Amino acid sequence: MAHLNNYAVVNSIQSRYSCRTFQNTPISAGHKSELLQFIMDHHTGTFGAKLRFQIGTIKSGLAILRRLNTYGFIKGTDEFLVGAMTQSIDGLELEEFGYVLEKIILKATSLGLGTCWMGGTFRKSVFRKMISLKEDEILPAVIAIGYPAEKRGVADYVIRGFVKATRRRSWDKLFFLEDFSTPLIKEEAGAFSTPLEMLRLAPSASNRQPWRIVKNSHGWHFFLQRTEGYQDQAILKMTDKADLQRIDMGIAMCHFEQTLNEMEMSGKWHINTPQITLPNDLTEYKVSWVPESNSV
């Protein structure tokens, strides 16, 4: 399908999965240059976060990395997509990081590449060097990238099974009408049912799906419902670990908006806290998508 972004969004969202077993074939020069060009054209966030991305190879380090937690599960590629951003805790920069990097991932998916977000424990020093991380920058996550192996490895099944990757929360747990006590039924979402369904398919750290969306007459309001005990905020501040659930939110925003763009439905992101009672203290307002026409 012809599209602004030069790839079919819904198709990419539906075919993407966290690929952990690759073919051991380097990314072709053609695919790499197409992806690098895409990165050059799409590296800025909606709210102006300063982001940088690079594709790099870890040759000798992989053996060491293998021994380190998550990397043990990545087989058959030594290529990684690495992102850096200027540190900030107050704005929506981490969300924007997730948004932009997921856009790049969907483009990569359309080229037949497999990807896997890696936000858990990873050896930052190796990737810091790869992207020449500056003093005021952080490296929130990296993406394993390459051609997927024909047959998925045992690790794919183990991890996917472990985090229940193929499972997503049902509509009534994620989408609401006016307030958090009224679930939004798919049939009532009208033209928005596809963008919401595409949001539901978004990847998230440990498949926690921390996004909640409330629709009212002003627009679609995005809330982050943190998982209790998951990544204690105090610990995050003390270590240099990124707040992965904020990245998850950005990924969800990407799936939602990119699908809307593909459907030629236009609108804008605004930060304007709506008068909606929060269901608990784990939930916080993030951002709203407001359509250009009055019809929501």
Ligand SMILES: Cc1cc2nc3c(=O)[nH]c(=O)nc-3n(C[C@H](O)[C@H](O)[C@H](O)COP(=O)(O)O)c2cc1C
């Ligand atoms: C921010 C983020 C961090 C992630 N970190 C890891 C990781 O460290 N290791 C890993 O194997 N998978 C990681 N994942 C992949 C998720 O486990 C996966 O997206 C989720 O289980 C849903 O499965 P799917 O991507 O196949 O749809 C991460 C995903 C996101 C969005």
